[in-house]
Amino acid sequence: MTLLAVEPPSAAGQLALAAVLAAGGAFLLLPKPGLRSVAGGVAGLVAGLAVAAAWVATTFGGPVTNYVETALFGLFAAGALGFGVVLVTQRNPARGAIAFAFVILSVCGLFLLLAAPFLMAATVIIYAGAIIVTFLFVLMLSQNDGPSDENDRTREPLLGSLAGFAFVGLILFALGQNHAGAASLPAQAITPSEQAALRAAAAELTAMTEDAFYTTGEPKDRSERVARLERAVEDVLGVSGGLDEGTVRDRSIATRLRAARSDLHAQGVLARVGAARVRAADTFELVAAAARNPARYPPAPARTAAAGLRDDLLLLAGVGELPARNVANLGVLLYADHLLAVELAGTLLLVATIGTVAIAHRRGTAA
């Protein structure tokens, strides 16, 4: 028997190891009168984070397609987690507030990566105020003469760290289980390769509408171009323009979506695919007729139909992405769909203001 023939640890073992390492590190770092070791604590936390990151990379990771996005995600995630640990383990609450400001900045970076620029700005503005108020409270209320009970003691540091990091480990384990069960489930309704295929077909259609035949009626054989176009559209939409009836194309969006997803968004995409399929069939019919007998079937309607089909394909390619006008669409959604919730949030703020004044009010002359 050799020691080298150790099996790689299972997912549960890996996550448990990460949780125990991180909990030990946090225990060593938390302020308390007895055992406290900054170097050991940092080493434990970094080791735990490394094990967890390796597990995340092997479980969820695919090929890295966008290096800038991956690097920025790693930077902001590490910033948020690192400064969060500083906030939790820092003795001085003023320094904790500074660490919290950096956590907010890192989280705002993640918001930006998730296409939420308005939330990024709103969070920075609101939490800038919150952090300044926290600073005022620290300056006003904390005594800075030597060690104090509130800053240099912790309640049950070992059990508290174990509970928190065991919770994280369990959530990660559940995420891994779900991910394994839903490995075929696409994150987006339209995958990037399908987007590329749709855009390529749209470009083919654009070239066709600019073809001299459809503008001037110059007689020339267009069968090769039409066949190529039909193949391109058929690949993504699953529509057959009469070439080979009955073929099943695995790459078609409708087949994949119907097998994997049943939510509202997927249904909307399916409806669009159906509409585009009908339009594609009409377009191919018009184009074929115009190519066969230009005198009887004028090419202008075929050209119009091709332009319409191209617009459909481009819209379908962009359906998986968030709308570009973030603020405008957020406003529409807030005031059209969630008006009652907006009013309730306003009421909540008013009640909180009254409650704050009632709590902090000094009764009598001196407290």
Add this chain to the structure above:
Amino acid sequence: MITLWHYLAVAAALFGIGLVGFLTRRNLITMFLCAELMLQGVAINFVAFARFHGNLHGQVFVLFLLAVAACEAGVALALILMLYRRGRSLDVSRWQDLRELGVPAAADLESLPVVHAEPDPTLTPAGARPAPVAEEPARV
């Protein structure tokens, strides 16, 4: 490729770190900041789901979450102020009279290290000390 699952993992870790801080720390202000840290983890979840479903409902939810966080901050800071006025301390364990019935009180067994504060440096007095003078009678 960065997927929804990566963001969910980061959000869970951020929530857990905030949870550890909220459970163990005793300073009221630090506990408040740790609660805000947990809220940030939840916000990342919402925005990530919004991104990967291709709609904006999750972002709207985070806007409401910001409003609730503002209310929470106001009420929490007012409570901290009142508790400080009563107890002259930010230590939550000062309020452990509010604990459940039958739970023994937590006691701090180890004593804190005593730090000898260096007295502020002073200059040695120079020159002659003026002789005390009998107080002048009032010339009024």
